[in-house]
Amino acid sequence: MSTATAAKNTAQVLCGVHDLVDYSGVVALHDGRQIALFYLPHGRDRHSAPEVFGIDNHDPFSNANVIGRGIIGDKAGELVVASPIYKQHFRLTDGVCLEDSDVRLATFDVRLEGECVVIV
Amino acid sequence: MQDLTIHPEKKQLIIIGNGMVGHHCVEQLIERGATQDYQIHVFGDERHRAYDRVHLSEYFSGKDADALALGEANLHATHGVLLHLGVRISSIDRDRREILTPEGRLPYDSLIIATGSWPFVPPIPGPEVSEHPQARLVYRTLEDLDAIRHHAIHARRGVVIGGGLLGLEAANALKSLGLEAHVVEFASRLMPVQLDDQGGTALRERIEALGVGVHTGCATEEIVATPGHDYAYRMNFRGGEHLDTDLVLFSAGIRPQDQLARDAGLEIGERGGIVIDETCRTSDPEIFAIGECALWNGKTFGLVAPGYTMARTVAGCLTDVCEPFSGADMSTKLKLLGVDVGSIGDAFGTTEGAKSYRWIDEAGSGYRRLVVSSDGKKALGAILVGDNSYYDTLLQYVQNGIDLPKDPAALILPQSEGGAPTLGADALPDTAMVCSCHNVTKGAICKAVDDGCADIAALKIETKASTGCGGCAALLKQVFEHELESRGMDVDKSLCEHFHYTRQELYAMVRVEGITSFDELLEKHGHGLGCDICKPTIGSILATCWNQPIMDPQNVALQDTNDTFMANMQKNGTYSVMPRIAGGEITPDKLVALGQVAQKYDLYTKITGGQRIDLFGAELHELPDIWEELINAGFETGHAYGKSLRTVKSCVGNTWCRYGVQDSVAMALELEHRYKGLRTPHKVKMGVSGCTRECAEAQGKDIGVIATEAGWNLYVCGNGGMRPRHAELFATDIDSATLIRYVDRFLMFYVRTADKLQRTSVWRESLEGGLDFLKEVIIDDSLGLGDELERQMHHVVDTYECEWANALKDPEKLKRFRTFVNEHGGDPDIVNITERDQPRPARTNELQSLAVEIR
Numbered sequence: 001m002s003t004a005t006a007a008k009n010t011a012q013v014l015c016g017v018h019d020l021v022d023y024s025g026v027v028a029l030h031d032g033r034q035i036a037l038f039y040l041p042h043g044r045d046r047h048s049a050p051e052v053f054g055i056d057n058h059d060p061f062s063n064a065n066v067i068g069r070g071i072i073g074d075k076a077g078e079l080v081v082a083s084p085i086y087k088q089h090f091r092l093t094d095g096v097c098l099e100d101s102d103v104r105l106a107t108f109d110v111r112l113e114g115e116c117v118v119i120v
Numbered sequence: 121m122q123d124l125t126i127h128p129e130k131k132q133l134i135i136i137g138n139g140m141v142g143h144h145c146v147e148q149l150i151e152r153g154a155t156q157d158y159q160i161h162v163f164g165d166e167r168h169r170a171y172d173r174v175h176l177s178e179y180f181s182g183k184d185a186d187a188l189a190l191g192e193a194n195l196h197a198t199h200g201v202l203l204h205l206g207v208r209i210s211s212i213d214r215d216r217r218e219i220l221t222p223e224g225r226l227p228y229d230s231l232i233i234a235t236g237s238w239p240f241v242p243p244i245p246g247p248e249v250s251e252h253p254q255a256r257l258v259y260r261t262l263e264d265l266d267a268i269r270h271h272a273i274h275a276r277r278g279v280v281i282g283g284g285l286l287g288l289e290a291a292n293a294l295k296s297l298g299l300e301a302h303v304v305e306f307a308s309r310l311m312p313v314q315l316d317d318q319g320g321t322a323l324r325e326r327i328e329a330l331g332v333g334v335h336t337g338c339a340t341e342e343i344v345a346t347p348g349h350d351y352a353y354r355m356n357f358r359g360g361e362h363l364d365t366d367l368v369l370f371s372a373g374i375r376p377q378d379q380l381a382r383d384a385g386l387e388i389g390e391r392g393g394i395v396i397d398e399t400c401r402t403s404d405p406e407i408f409a410i411g412e413c414a415l416w417n418g419k420t421f422g423l424v425a426p427g428y429t430m431a432r433t434v435a436g437c438l439t440d441v442c443e444p445f446s447g448a449d450m451s452t453k454l455k456l457l458g459v460d461v462g463s464i465g466d467a468f469g470t471t472e473g474a475k476s477y478r479w480i481d482e483a484g485s486g487y488r489r490l491v492v493s494s495d496g497k498k499a500l501g502a503i504l505v506g507d508n509s510y511y512d513t514l515l516q517y518v519q520n521g522i523d524l525p526k527d528p529a530a531l532i533l534p535q536s537e538g539g540a541p542t543l544g545a546d547a548l549p550d551t552a553m554v555c556s557c558h559n560v561t562k563g564a565i566c567k568a569v570d571d572g573c574a575d576i577a578a579l580k581i582e583t584k585a586s587t588g589c590g591g592c593a594a595l596l597k598q599v600f601e602h603e604l605e606s607r608g609m610d611v612d613k614s615l616c617e618h619f620h621y622t623r624q625e626l627y628a629m630v631r632v633e634g635i636t637s638f639d640e641l642l643e644k645h646g647h648g649l650g651c652d653i654c655k656p657t658i659g660s661i662l663a664t665c666w667n668q669p670i671m672d673p674q675n676v677a678l679q680d681t682n683d684t685f686m687a688n689m690q691k692n693g694t695y696s697v698m699p700r701i702a703g704g705e706i707t708p709d710k711l712v713a714l715g716q717v718a719q720k721y722d723l724y725t726k727i728t729g730g731q732r733i734d735l736f737g738a739e740l741h742e743l744p745d746i747w748e749e750l751i752n753a754g755f756e757t758g759h760a761y762g763k764s765l766r767t768v769k770s771c772v773g774n775t776w777c778r779y780g781v782q783d784s785v786a787m788a789l790e791l792e793h794r795y796k797g798l799r800t801p802h803k804v805k806m807g808v809s810g811c812t813r814e815c816a817e818a819q820g821k822d823i824g825v826i827a828t829e830a831g832w833n834l835y836v837c838g839n840g841g842m843r844p845r846h847a848e849l850f851a852t853d854i855d856s857a858t859l860i861r862y863v864d865r866f867l868m869f870y871v872r873t874a875d876k877l878q879r880t881s882v883w884r885e886s887l888e889g890g891l892d893f894l895k896e897v898i899i900d901d902s903l904g905l906g907d908e909l910e911r912q913m914h915h916v917v918d919t920y921e922c923e924w925a926n927a928l929k930d931p932e933k934l935k936r937f938r939t940f941v942n943e944h945g946g947d948p949d950i951v952n953i954t955e956r957d958q959p960r961p962a963r964t965n966e967l968q969s970l971a972v973e974i975r
Contacts, residue, residue, distance in 0.1 A: 071678075
């Protein structure tokens with residue numbers, strides 16, 4: 001695992017942008033946490049700058065590490081990922097489950113820096 | 121009588137007769153909780169469970185006894201009702217309140233006679249019946265139909281004596297069997313009970329145009345055997361005319377089956393029929409009679425709806441509230457030999473002062489008559505020949521006494537002339553009867569909608585509307601949709617918030633506009649980013665139309681995880697791997713290779729229901745290596761992860777089996793290799809059996825093929841699983857090329873018209889026009905789509921490529937198969953336990969105890 005420190009002081013590189021998949025997810029390991037990374041190459045309106053979101057890969061409903069393999073999209077304007085097991089939707093921005101707002105996944109401050117994806 | 125166990129604490133209720141009315145009575149009794157107080161016995165002298173006699177002629181055009189059967193097969197057992205089939209009651213002993221069967225006596229507290237009627241055969245002199253059964257056939261039971269089928273094998277021409285409703289149904293049956301059919305009617309016109317002279321003429325012209333001979337005003341004086349002649353029999357008519365034939369089928373009316381009641385001394389009408397009062401009680405208050413055997417107010421009723429009403433009356437009397445029987449509407453809407461015929465209320469205008477409007481189309485053999493009251497304000501009755509689309513509206517005017525519009529004639533004028541003023545669902549009062557078989561009013565439908573019925577299927581289950589004769593289906597839909605709209609409920613058929621179109625509409629756009637990517641479709645016709653509903657649906661449509669690899673960059677984000685990684689995700693996030701084992705045929709070498717892969721990667725191994733082998737527990741990063749080995753061993757992907765053809769199950773066929781009549785394995789291989797990879801709205805399963813023993817269970821599949829001596833029988837739209845559905849016979853004795861052509865067209869038509877995630881069985885039930893419509897489209901090419909559908913299928917077949925072989929060639933695609941983008945290896949949270957010598961995922965409690973040990 002690469003732990004090379006990026007330009008900013010505390011940011012650490014997770015992977016390269018080329019490791020991401022357009023409009024879909026991959027998973028990175030960071031300090032023993034599994035982070036699902038979702039990539040919108042043209043932003044949430046499909047016409048602006050690229051964006052990346054980091055969210056816990058663990059699905060609390062199935063107890064399996066699968067969120068990164070869900071389909072992303074929007075519901076009533078909110079960016080969401082659907083769990084591939086029992087299909088609950090989680091907001092990419094804050095991890096809240098749309099079907100059960102008591103459930104919330106951890107989210108991570110991940111950013112694009114040049115050709116790298118970093119976690120702050 | 122060992123199975124006649126008696127619950128001494130319960131009253132004994134015996135129902136004699138297991139026809140449609142007897143069966144309905146049982147259903148009603150169960151629904152009203154009668155089984156708490158009564159031990160119910162049902163006796164039927166036929167060996168079949170209750171079946172739909174109204175649609176009997178479909179027995180020759182695709183439906184078998186099971187498909188005609190009424191209600192759930194385990195209804196009786198579930199509710200503790202004892203059903204005795206094939207048992208004829210010898211007599212009723214009213215003094216001792218017992219019935220006598222060949223097996224013994226059984227006491228009753230209450231008795232219901234629902235014995236129906238028997239076909240009347242006029243005493244026409246003819247050859248000895250025992251030697252010439254084919255000169256005196258009747259048409260009433262499944263056994264009668266088996267006899268007709270048997271005698272039709274070597275016959276060319278068949279004659280039905282009787283031109284009424286049942287006679288024409290019988291002629292249809294003969295025609296379905298490939299015979300030249302004739303109808304001989306004593307009266308001067310066909311259907312003399314329902315139609316007037318002009319209606320009879322129009323019907324006759326239409327039926328003759330179909331190649332059925334019609335002979336009215338003909339009295340048959342004798343039937344003579346003519347051995348050595350072209351035809352086996354000659355029918356001589358009064359006046360010297362004659363008609364030669366190979367078989368004679370009598371359908372000259374029915375008579376109440378009242379013998380048991382006669383022998384028991386119950387009051388019987390002058391011309392037969394067990395006399396009942398408005399509670400359906402006979403002259404013995406403990407004995408009821410219902411259906412065609414009963415005589416109420418001097419009338420018998422030869423239709424199913426009045427019988428059902430009587431059944432409800434009796435069920436009410438024996439449980440809570442007795443609603444008196446007060447006669448029944450004898451209006452009928454029929455399709456006879458494909459010709460629409462309707463007769464409503466006072467069709468002949470016998471009410472004093474009644475006037476008629478008539479529309480006669482001599483060129484097209486159409487006829488409509490509207491009978492109105494003397495003041496011209498109310499409709500009294502109607503006759504329709506050739507087009508029943510007017511029926512529902514006219515029936516509502518008559519039944520509900522709705523005031524006629526200013527120009528009543530408009531109600532029967534052709535609708536192209538500015539459009540007839542059809543009666544909207546909102547004009548119907550709440551008391552308006554929508555389904556007369558099950559007594560469902562518009563008010564009951566409104567209540568069901570209020571209670572949450574949001575689709576037609578749920579409504580049918582809740583109210584039973586349109587589950588009897590089905591004649592009210594169109595009206596039911598109209599009322600239902602109107603009620604939904606009037607409540608402001610969503611009748612939006614949009615796929616999701618991103619596309620305001622149905623799957624069918626999106627399919628057409630993709631095809632017609634040549635759209636090849638989700639982005640392009642979203643740009644042109646959608647909003648937002650898409651979601652987990654529209655992405656896989658459109659991914660499937662794109663795959664069907666253009667057959668691009670699902671792992672190509674523009675498609676990959678559309679797929680469910682199973683399609684993305686071409687394996688089936690299990691509950692712990694690992695995958696199962698299932699290579700294709702076409703037709704369930706596998707060489708020993710490949711079997712060994714499969715075993716070696718399972719050993720190497722420590723995969724749980726299980727044989728599936730579809731004659732394949734599933735390997736469970738593979739992690740994401742292991743999938744490419746596993747597949748590399750499988751492909752090297754000669755396997756290809758099995759599409760177990762896709763909404764696509766899964767397997768074609770087969771029996772071993774005539775290569776080995778002494779009963780087989782065709783090579784079922786070869787046919788299964790041909791089908792599986794032809795349709796593998798085709799993306800469909802939902803999964804598709806097939807089966808091929810080498811003989812009628814049906815070891816491959818083909819009739820439980822979307823496409824079922826059963827070998828015959830002459831070729832193949834094709835069945836469609838079956839289903840197993842949660843909601844089993846018997847497949848329906850679609851074509852018989854076809855050769856292999858025809859079979860492939862029909863299946864090509866069938867599958868492509870399904871892909872084009874089905875909703876998302878709709879199996880063929882549900883699709884078939886939602887098709888207006890049903891199986892007949894499907895046959896017209898596929899077999900007769902009524903929509904002119906045949907060539908196009910075949911061409912589209914050829915494209916898919918010609919461009920097939922194993923998705924796993926394609927992915928393994930491309931390092932970019934393989935990048936997806938990493939558990940972590942920044943670490944090698946697998947998910948540390950996946951823990952297996954060994955059970956029965958194989959790995960399985962650890963359960964939560966096991967994980968906790970493991971954690972304790974590690975600490």
